[in-house]
Amino acid sequence: PYTTRLRSCHDICTDELEKMSSVIKILDQDSTIPKVQPVFVTVDPERDSVEAVARYVKEFHPRLIGLTGSPENVKEAGKAYRVYYSVGPKDEDNDYIVDHTVLIYLLNPDGLFTDYYNRSKTDADIAKSIKRH
DSSP, rough: OOOHHHHHOHHHHHHHHHHHHHHHHHHOOTTOOOOOOOOEEEEEETOOOOHHHHHHHHOOOOOOOOOOOOHHHHHHHHHTTTTEEEEOOTTTSSOOOOOOOOOOOEEESSEEEEEEOOTTOOOHHHHHHHHHH
C-alpha cells in the first residue's frame, strides 16, 4: 500500500501506476528486450508541483519519471496525445476534481505512439503486447 498520494489523485491513478510498475517488472525479467522507461504525466499542474510528482512516482518504480509543467504545457501535451481532461467546479474549500482519460500509452524509442492500454488490460496483457512490438 502506498502512503503518498498526489492530493488530487484518486485510486484509479494509483491502481494504474501499480499496474504499470508490475508490467515493468515482468518485462525486466526478459533480457532480450530493451528496458522500458515508464513515465507519469499529471493533468493537474495547478496542484501537482514538480516536488509532489517526484515524491509520488518514487512510491511505484525506481525508473518511473513524473512530469508536470505549466498549464499551457500540459494542455499542449494532452492535445498531442489526445488525452481528455476537464477541471471540475471548485467547492467551498477551493477543492476540485479533474476528470481525465485513464490510459497507458506505449511510445517507441523515437517518442511516437505505438499502442495504448485501457483499464481492462492486465499487467500480463500489456507486457505480452509490448513484447510483440
